[in-house]
Amino acid sequence: MGVEAEHLAKMYPNGIWGARDVDFKAEKSKITVLLGPNGAGKTTTVGMLTTLLKPTKGDARIMGYSTRREVWKVRENIALCPQDIHVDSNWTPWNAIKGYLMIRGRSTEEIKEMGERYLKHLDLWEVRDRPSIQLSGGQRKRIAVAMVLASGAPVIFLDEPTSGLDVEGRYVVWKSLREEASKGKTIILTTHDMKEAEILGDYIVMISKGISVATGTPEELRAKIPYTHKIVVKGAKKLPRNEDIDLGDRKILYVESKEEAIELAEGMEAMSISIEETSLEDTYLYIVGGVANGKD
Amino acid sequence: MGKISGVAYLTSRWIRRQPMWLVQDLFVVAGFAILMFVWGGIMGLRNVLIAWFISGSWGMGVNLVAQSIGWDKQGKVMDMFIASPVKPFHYLFGYFLSSLIFLGADFLYMLPLVFFLDAWRIVLASLVAVVPILIISNLVGLAIVMRIKKPTNISALTNPIQMMLIILPPVFYPASVIPEGARYFVLLIPTAAGAEIARQIGGLSTWNNLWYPFLVLAAWVIMGVVSSAKVVRWGME
Numbered sequence: 364m365g366v367e368a369e370h371l372a373k374m375y376p377n378g379i380w381g382a383r384d385v386d387f388k389a390e391k392s393k394i395t396v397l398l399g400p401n402g403a404g405k406t407t408t409v410g411m412l413t414t415l416l417k418p419t420k421g422d423a424r425i426m427g428y429s430t431r432r433e434v435w436k437v438r439e440n441i442a443l444c445p446q447d448i449h450v451d452s453n454w455t456p457w458n459a460i461k462g463y464l465m466i467r468g469r470s471t472e473e474i475k476e477m478g479e480r481y482l483k484h485l486d487l488w489e490v491r492d493r494p495s496i497q498l499s500g501g502q503r504k505r506i507a508v509a510m511v512l513a514s515g516a517p518v519i520f521l522d523e524p525t526s527g528l529d530v531e532g533r534y535v536v537w538k539s540l541r542e543e544a545s546k547g548k549t550i551i552l553t554t555h556d557m558k559e560a561e562i563l564g565d566y567i568v569m570i571s572k573g574i575s576v577a578t579g580t581p582e583e584l585r586a587k588i589p590y591t592h593k594i595v596v597k598g599a600k601k602l603p604r605n606e607d608i609d610l611g612d613r614k615i616l617y618v619e620s621k622e623e624a625i626e627l628a629e630g631m632e633a634m635s636i637s638i639e640e641t642s643l644e645d646t647y648l649y650i651v652g653g654v655a656n657g658k659d
Numbered sequence: 660m661g662k663i664s665g666v667a668y669l670t671s672r673w674i675r676r677q678p679m680w681l682v683q684d685l686f687v688v689a690g691f692a693i694l695m696f697v698w699g700g701i702m703g704l705r706n707v708l709i710a711w712f713i714s715g716s717w718g719m720g721v722n723l724v725a726q727s728i729g730w731d732k733q734g735k736v737m738d739m740f741i742a743s744p745v746k747p748f749h750y751l752f753g754y755f756l757s758s759l760i761f762l763g764a765d766f767l768y769m770l771p772l773v774f775f776l777d778a779w780r781i782v783l784a785s786l787v788a789v790v791p792i793l794i795i796s797n798l799v800g801l802a803i804v805m806r807i808k809k810p811t812n813i814s815a816l817t818n819p820i821q822m823m824l825i826i827l828p829p830v831f832y833p834a835s836v837i838p839e840g841a842r843y844f845v846l847l848i849p850t851a852a853g854a855e856i857a858r859q860i861g862g863l864s865t866w867n868n869l870w871y872p873f874l875v876l877a878a879w880v881i882m883g884v885v886s887s888a889k890v891v892r893w894g895m896e
Contacts, residue, residue, distance in 0.1 A: 465665030
């Protein structure tokens, strides 16, 4: 097991709980996604797992080492790409990866080989000698991702690595992460983007209000709700029953089968009606809503 | 060693884009040499050598290292270092080594003057003072940057401190011109104490009281260690 988080909780000195009870396991060769909205406790959880923060309660094991008692052993086995990382404006992509690999104890030959490989993977090879101040925001972010992926650490943490990236940049990062996972690394990634979690994650940990409310593969999580389809109604004049989610001029109704959706839609009067399969987002809303309402 | 050299490599990259900082130093060194020679002749030139060593080593810690660490904190690069096998010693020593570029450059600029004045005794005397000054300035810089909430604002604090402690107290001029009663008070300032040590060992002082500035610097080292130890955290906060 790459990472085992055991009921992690963190209260900051101002008395606010950053995380209340986060509990999950992340296997080797898999991408585990910590999924939740802003302020859910994802970054605090990563902080505790990477020894930046000391848990108020609970413990975690990274490659079998306790984050409380074996801090230096943990640090030898991890690499972190923090949220909102700003690499030094004087660093070129080559400088950044070379310096970071020197820190990680790589030989000159390894630095040359790994540096070239990962800068190419992250689409930075052509701009390797340009100071980061001359690069786009997305390229600067990819420098940090290249640094941690090239590190050789068996457990890699990436806190919202694709936020602010364009579609192309996001796919470049996704592809690199999938390749790293296939080489046996444990990858922990945070995001609030349900689509990203669904596409990239082998295993998903849903976090809400500092609590890991559900864990499982995307398929397992989708199966947690009793609905298979949803009807999205725009400009509804008449609905056969109350909506499940009210977005003003748009209403969402969940149903247990496609047939039920079609039958229900026939009795509606609206500007437009569409029937869609439920997604991870619906699961999240269902589970979080349930927990928030004390139903789960 | 790889960790220290890695940090030093990364933190010295500014030189590629900002070599003008080193050129600026050249003009400061040359300008002060002319100024001191015009007003103080050869004795002025001998004194300026000491002042450069003291101001360079003090500025390195309070200004350069503190500001750089401030930017690392702000940009989360420090978090990358913490979540890695890098230990605080590697990080600080790496920064220290990369910052020696300035002292090294200053020394190169001074060399013609050192040869001209045959002032090797002054150079050695200055180096005796530079060691504790470097330690104190780095500890003070560290204590400041770890305490403030917005580390990128640190230059608003460290620049005035740098100027106040270099220009005002007896660094570019000897402490012996100050009345003896006040001299003990003024020499509580670490830069002034360092300069006085260098002057006395270098044979440029008319005052013979080496134990006092040494005692002052020893007290500053202890205070620096205590105050920075309280605030420096390497993760696990």
